[in-house]
Amino acid sequence: MHFGNRADNFGHRPEAKPVDLSVLELTISVKQHMDLSKRNIHNPILNPEDISPSTEGMKIECLLNPGVFRFENKTWLLLRVAERPEQKDGELSFPVLKNGKMEILSFRTNDPDLDSSDPRIIQYRGTSYLTTLSHLRLVCSDDGVHFKESRDHAPIFGEGPQESFGIEDCRVTTIGKSYHLTYTKVSPQGVGVGYMFTRNWKQFDRRGMIFPPHNKDCAIFGEKLNNRYYALHRPSSPELGGNYIWISQSNDLIHWGDHQCIATTRDQSWDSARIGAGAAPIRTSEGWLEIYHGADSDHRYCLGALLLDLNNPSLVLSRSEEPIMEPTEEYERNGFFGKVIFTNGQLVDGDTITIYYGASDEVICMAEFSVKEILASLKISK
Ligand code: MAN
16 A cells, blocks of 8 residues: 555556545554564564574574573574475475484375374374474574674584474573573473573583473563562363463472463464463563463464563463464565464563564564553553
């Protein structure tokens, strides 16, 4: 849509038509209601071709869902890098980890026992596999927009049988001078939450699985409350319950208890099929602000917000009725797995939240929100 009477390529100027301002106002208010984000003009800021494969013979198919932190005066992303070998006609091949080494599994695409309708997962004779193997990679930037791979910091790969299908979607919570990493461990045994911490991004203290399958989307709060650590996480309960956000408490960040469900999916809504926490909740004057993802039965992933009580974050004060960000741009609608906006990393500076997000499960993007604007939208939702 354009307003006014711009000349066409041949210099013909169409007759000026009066602009119907009521339509314009309606469009603006509807748009503002739906999407509070300001996308960066450089989006996507990272594409699979910008990063080098971990091993010869591998191709990076997707960059996804980075954890974000500040370290040594730079902005860092801990990317999820999803790889597989270059695909040959009539064959579907992907790596798995076995005894610390990559092994390639292959299936004929015309095998009647193969179900490859979801580009992320295949089913073969009752067993599920991922079509790519993910590891975590560090990239850093002086301006928060242009990122380069760090030569001084090695990639983080899955280790042991609980991570044989890789590690994914790592949240990074900074507490004092320590960085606490919660990530998805994937293997045929199931999908659970792994935890490790580091101070220098060179040595990592891996502390194993802190939430057993099926569980993911774990974000640790950046400070203790009532002398305890808190974390949001997302267990799945297939028969009774569903894919809901829970909160738990711990004295040592490893053993978690006092589990409570704080938010469920909503029928007929943009978040009707699954919801999960993004990065660590943000302390605001009104409460803890959590940007979370919600998906519908069509696997369309949007972002919304939850406001949790400052002293007792298991109390939800308010929740977005409508998404605060939806997959509307070309790079968010089309890609490895389209119609996806997924965030688990952000930086907060005064009123500005800068989220880094995976779009279409393929490229890395960034967008800004105003804390005040999200809080105002939550007042309407209340
Ligand atoms: C799941 C996870 C995410 C991914 C979304 C959308 O929630 O595997 O990593 O981005 O699905 O595919």
